[in-house]
Amino acid sequence: MGLFPAMYKMIRKGKFLFFLLLCLCVVAWIATLSNDDTVKHVQEESNPEDTSVEGFAKLELESEMMHSIEERAGEQAATESCPERSPLLRGAFKLSFDPSLTIGQVESENGEVMEGQYKPSDCMARQSVAILIPHRNREKHLLYLLYHLHPFLQRQQLHYAIYVIHQAGDATFNRAKLLNVGYLEALKDHSWDCFIFHDVDLVPENDHNLYMCEDQPKHLVVGRNSTGYKLRYKGYFGGVSAMTKDQFHKVNGFPNSYWGWGGEDDDLRIRMFTKTCSVYTMVFHKRDSGNQINKNRSFKDNDLHHKILE
Structure with a gap:
């Protein structure tokens, strides 16, 4: 009789062990299913065809990264200096002075001029240049100059x-x-390398006449059609000239005391070493009232007071 209670206890322990083993198997199976779901979830998130909000965000990020790479490549190309001699130069070209020309035509043909400035898109310009044009009652001459000067400089x-x-x-x-x-106002926009002082009635005929500054002040007018393409007189420095900021500072700018036509260029020439080159043409006009020849040339100190009108 004592044998049966002992066997009964062993059976009960066996059932307990079997139940425990079964529970462990169930737990292991659940854990395996959980891992499979996790892997599947990760794979679904990385699916490039996912159209969820997260998927679009990922695609936008990839697109932005590609665009950034392309921009950096373009910037790298633009940071290469332009060649010393532009391949776009044409040499001498025929000028045209259409009486029906409008400022709208000038603007429409120069769409790459942004906020008054132009920069080459495929290389970095070797010099930055400010063109300064004194003006009054010369609207048509100004239009002709702008029409030809923009493509000339580009x-x-x-x-x-x-x-x-x-x-x-x-x-x-x-x-x-x-x-x-004009010099002082231009410096408020940019620290220009070179300044071109340009009469409104002179239009360049040859783009090999480079509008750039050199080690010495540069006279850009050897002759014009009104003088048979000869200098007006020996030492003439008027019309169009080029100077760097340092060169202009050394002579303290143009003399302010020259009212009327003439004198200021010769005053400047006396104080600076000059150099001449190339050919210009002149748009003819009669001298206007209020711009008589200045017979009183002087070399006084240079004080400048001006007011910008809105």
Whole structure:
């Protein structure tokens, strides 16, 4: 009889062990299913065809990364300096002066000029140049100059801006003072490498005449059609000239005391070493009232006071 209770206890322990083993198997099976779901979930998130919000965000991020890489490649190309001699130069070209020309035509043909400035898109310009044009009552001449000057400068692959400095009122014209004002105002926009002081009635005929500064002040007008393409007189420095900021500072700018036509260029020439090159053409006009020849040339100190009109 004592044998049966002992066997009964062994059977009960066996059932317990079997139940425990069964529970462990169930737990292991559940854990395996959980891991499979996790793997599947990760794979679904990485599916490139996922159209969920997270999927679109991932695609947008990849697109932005590709765009950034393309931009950096473009910037790298643009940071390469433009060649010393632009491949776009054409040499001498025929000028046209269409009486029906409008400022709208000039603007439409120069769409790459942004906020008054132009920069080459495929290389970095070797110089930045500010063109300063003193002006009053010369609207048609100004249109002709702008029409030809913009493509002329773009073919030279320059970073440039054109500043038209207009004298208000009917007082005697002061070209020199306007150029000094234009110089100061241009520096508020950019630290230009080179300044071109440009009469409104002179239009370049040959784009090999580079609008760039050199080690010495540079005279850009050897001759014009009104003088048979010869200098007006020995030592003439008027019309169009180029100077760096340092060169302009050394002479303290143009003399402000020259009212009327003439004198300021010769004053400047006396104080600076000059160099000449190339050919220009002149748009003819009669001298206007208020711009008489200045017979009183002087070499006084240079103080500049001006007011910008809105």
